[in-house]
Amino acid sequence: MTDPWFVIVMNIVEERYAFFVGALIFVAFDTISGLIKAFATNTFNSTKVKEGIFHKAALILIIIMSAAIDILSGFIPSMPFTVPLTQGCCLLIIGMECMSVLENVCAINPALKDSALIKRLLPTNEDE
Numbered sequence: 241m242t243d244p245w246f247v248i249v250m251n252i253v254e255e256r257y258a259f260f261v262g263a264l265i266f267v268a269f270d271t272i273s274g275l276i277k278a279f280a281t282n283t284f285n286s287t288k289v290k291e292g293i294f295h296k297a298a299l300i301l302i303i304i305m306s307a308a309i310d311i312l313s314g315f316i317p318s319m320p321f322t323v324p325l326t327q328g329c330c331l332l333i334i335g336m337e338c339m340s341v342l343e344n345v346c347a348i349n350p351a352l353k354d355s356a357l358i359k360r361l362l363p364t365n366e367d368e
Contacts (some may be wrong), residue, residue, distance in 0.1 A: 259330035260303055266337035267296050273344035280348045299333050306330075 274292060278284040306329040313319060342362055346353045353359075 263330040270337040
């Protein structure tokens, strides 16, 4: 067995499911970074955790719904094209989760807020 693990996984799953797994990984990153932020800043609140879990569940439902639309649209014979809805939804969610992880990391380590990369990636609100 000389293939790396990710080659084996990619051979098993279709492309849309690889995007699904990628989105789940980034949802997990955001959840973990959010928990670390809450403990690091002494703001852990079970109500916020519950609310966050519901938000993550809603994102997963959106991904499942988009996959169902992708699969079911294949059964419409008059539709001459396919729309990569699952991939688009997953990429959007991955982007959202990346931004959230960056915000959490900046809250964990405030010194990072002044770095040039973070200033370019995270929008700042001048009213705050």
